[in-house]
Amino acid sequence: MEQTITQKILAAHAGKDRVAPGENIWVDVDILMTHDVCGPPTIDIFKREFGQDAQVWDKDKLVILPDHYIFTEDPHAMRNIEILRAFAAEHDLPHYFDVGTSRYKGVCHVALAEEGFNRPGNVLFGTDSHTCTSGAFGLFSTGVGNTDAALIMGTGKIWVKVPQTMRFVFEGALPPYLMAKDIILSVIGDIGLDGGTYRALEFDGQAVFDLSMEERMTLTNMAIEAGAKNGIIAADDKTFEYVRSRTDAAFEPVYSDPDAAYYFEKIYDVSTMEPVIAKPHRPDNRASVTEVAGTKLDRAYIGSCTGGKYGDFLAAARVLEGNEVRVDTFVVPASTEVSKQLRENTLNGKTIWQVFLDAGCKMGHASCGACLGGPVDTFGRTHGTEVVISTTNRNFPGRMGSKEASVYLASPLTVAASALHGVITDPREVMV
Amino acid sequence: MKDILKGKAYVIGDSIDTDQIIPAAHLVFSMTIPEERKQYGRYALSGLPDGTQGLPKGDIPFTAADEFESEFTIIIAGSNFGCGSSREHAPFALMVAGAEAVVAESYARIFYRNAVDGGFLIPFESRDRLIDVIRTGDLLMIDSKSGLLTNETTGKDYLLNPLGDIADILRAGNVFEYARQAGLMP
Ligand code: SF4
Numbered sequence: 001m002e003q004t005i006t007q008k009i010l011a012a013h014a015g016k017d018r019v020a021p022g023e024n025i026w027v028d029v030d031i032l033m034t035h036d037v038c039g040p041p042t043i044d045i046f047k048r049e050f051g052q053d054a055q056v057w058d059k060d061k062l063v064i065l066p067d068h069y070i071f072t073e074d075p076h077a078m079r080n081i082e083i084l085r086a087f088a089a090e091h092d093l094p095h096y097f098d099v100g101t102s103r104y105k106g107v108c109h110v111a112l113a114e115e116g117f118n119r120p121g122n123v124l125f126g127t128d129s130h131t132c133t134s135g136a137f138g139l140f141s142t143g144v145g146n147t148d149a150a151l152i153m154g155t156g157k158i159w160v161k162v163p164q165t166m167r168f169v170f171e172g173a174l175p176p177y178l179m180a181k182d183i184i185l186s187v188i189g190d191i192g193l194d195g196g197t198y199r200a201l202e203f204d205g206q207a208v209f210d211l212s213m214e215e216r217m218t219l220t221n222m223a224i225e226a227g228a229k230n231g232i233i234a235a236d237d238k239t240f241e242y243v244r245s246r247t248d249a250a251f252e253p254v255y256s257d258p259d260a261a262y263y264f265e266k267i268y269d270v271s272t273m274e275p276v277i278a279k280p281h282r283p284d285n286r287a288s289v290t291e292v293a294g295t296k297l298d299r300a301y302i303g304s305c306t307g308g309k310y311g312d313f314l315a316a317a318r319v320l321e322g323n324e325v326r327v328d329t330f331v332v333p334a335s336t337e338v339s340k341q342l343r344e345n346t347l348n349g350k351t352i353w354q355v356f357l358d359a360g361c362k363m364g365h366a367s368c369g370a371c372l373g374g375p376v377d378t379f380g381r382t383h384g385t386e387v388v389i390s391t392t393n394r395n396f397p398g399r400m401g402s403k404e405a406s407v408y409l410a411s412p413l414t415v416a417a418s419a420l421h422g423v424i425t426d427p428r429e430v431m432v
Numbered sequence: 433m434k435d436i437l438k439g440k441a442y443v444i445g446d447s448i449d450t451d452q453i454i455p456a457a458h459l460v461f462s463m464t465i466p467e468e469r470k471q472y473g474r475y476a477l478s479g480l481p482d483g484t485q486g487l488p489k490g491d492i493p494f495t496a497a498d499e500f501e502s503e504f505t506i507i508i509a510g511s512n513f514g515c516g517s518s519r520e521h522a523p524f525a526l527m528v529a530g531a532e533a534v535v536a537e538s539y540a541r542i543f544y545r546n547a548v549d550g551g552f553l554i555p556f557e558s559r560d561r562l563i564d565v566i567r568t569g570d571l572l573m574i575d576s577k578s579g580l581l582t583n584e585t586t587g588k589d590y591l592l593n594p595l596g597d598i599a600d601i602l603r604a605g606n607v608f609e610y611a612r613q614a615g616l617m618p
Contacts, residue, residue, distance in 0.1 A: 037459050
């Protein structure tokens with residue numbers, strides 16, 4: 001009784017009937033994900049603590065997705081991939097998605113969904129702060145460091161402090177010029193960079209369930225930008241359909257009790273919301289797009305786990321089709337599956353890939369790309385005082401490479417409209 | 433966990449994210465091979481923009497050019513320290529540079545947890561906004577048992593919040609030792 005979905009999932013994985021916010025519990029982990037940046041040091045710690053010949057607790061529950069530093073000549077970055085490859089071979093891991101093979105996927109959070117590892121009711125940990133993305137599938141998911149990941153790798157368990165839940169209810173019909181990114185940037189602007197610290201953010205309401213799974217992932221992805229432990233959306237038929245098309249694994253969906261206790265509740269009417277943007281250098285530095293319209297840009301960037309999914313590109317392509325960008329525009333699909341969809345699916349007779357090429361965009365390979373700066377030869381990385389508008393999730397100083405660069409965060413529609421004009425532009429100006 | 437920590441303060445602002453603590457381009461270095469590991473000390477806090485490096489003046493790098501260790505061992509920060517990515521390289525880099533503690537008004541939770549579970553440094557919480565009253569270079573002493581921070585340069589004392597739940601893990605050394613003591617792992 002009276003528990004939120006987050007509490008109920010954690011209780012079930014701690015072997016308890018109920019847990020209360022603030023309680024420290026040990027939970028059983030269903031999936032552990034790691035990637036090329038944090039995987040190698042996690043493996044080092046795992047071997048240090050459990051022994052050189054130690055076995056991972058459950059091979060079927062460990063997912064390794066190299067994605068961050070892939071298309072680079074940096075020798076240290078390449079070595080990280082070799083370490084992962086050797087570990088996967090040594091342990092005969094079934095869920096290693098190697099670079100340079102047909103198994104390569106791209107950005108871990110998108111790949112977890114595509115490969116059917118996001119299962120309602122589960123507990124999923126990953127060595128990446130945006131692991132909260134998976135919560136779009138009605139599961140508890142959060143990011144941890146290498147040490148915690150190594151502990152999970154050896155034992156399948158980890159301690160968690162049960163979070164309070166903040167509930168955000170979205171009502172109304174989403175206008176065509178708005179996307180999930182506008183909704184989440186509004187929430188972060190309202191509660192601030194630490195407004196959700198230690199808490200769960202639960203997204204609810206008809207407007208959320210009207211969203212595609214991809215758009216729901218944009219909401220949960222950025223829960224961490226408000227400091228939250230996890231973001232979560234209860235599973236519905238769309239969730240079941242998506243998950244069943246990707247995996248045969250059994251799962252048990254969980255729902256908040258109707259009388260669950262929330263730390264905070266807020267209702268939004270999405271039909272009256274405006275396109276919003278996060279100004280440099282904080283994701284909570286919100287303005288409406290009209291307030292900053294006309295700001296001169298050097299670059300646009302469309303990509304990442306939050307803004308590089310198929311629907312993100314389709315939205316941008318609709319704006320760009322038949323037009324030409326006025327600033328350097330980098331397009332980086334989150335995953336190889338997204339890349340394939342862009343090359344196969346058409347818009348008015350042209351592949352979406354071709355729409356971007358014809359508009360003058362620069363096309364990248366599926367990966368994290370310049371979302372986190374990365375090695376100096378990373379595609380789309382900033383090196384100077386560039387002013388960038390981006391569909392990514394963070395704009396802290398130096399996030400996209402150069403700490404002198406200024407990054408604005410916005411929806412794919414706003415980014416595409418702005419790329420066409422070379423200045424920040426409200427998508428309503430270019431949408432017919 | 434040391435009972436008494438002594439060292440020079442390095443003062444920075446609010447919501448210092450992990451890219452400022454250790455920029456992503458440097459995460460490729462091995463955290464175990466000694467020659468590479470020391471690079472984390474060199475680049476710790478190198479992502480702070482000009483004007484924010486060591487308040488109030490903002491022009492003092494945490495680790496001097498071409499050095500691998502910092503002369504500052506206690507970091508004084510505002511709210512939401514360590515927000516952003518989950519990279520454990522962040523508290524690790526501060527430790528490799530020689531930092532023993534951070535004193536912040538509040539923390540982003542993954543940084544806080546990484547600092548404690550990895551046993552890298554002690555994340556103290558201040559009750560006052562210390563970044564307005566402590567200057568980079570001030571000589572500080574922290575009594576971790578009583579939670580008293582003394583600024584020996586100014587003679588002023590400040591009370592820190594009790595460490596609470598995390599004290600057990602910090603005392604054990606890291607989360608593995610803690611789990612062993614609790615019988616959760618061999
Ligand atoms: S795309 Fe960006 S935010 Fe997403 S996992 Fe990669 S680096 Fe992190």
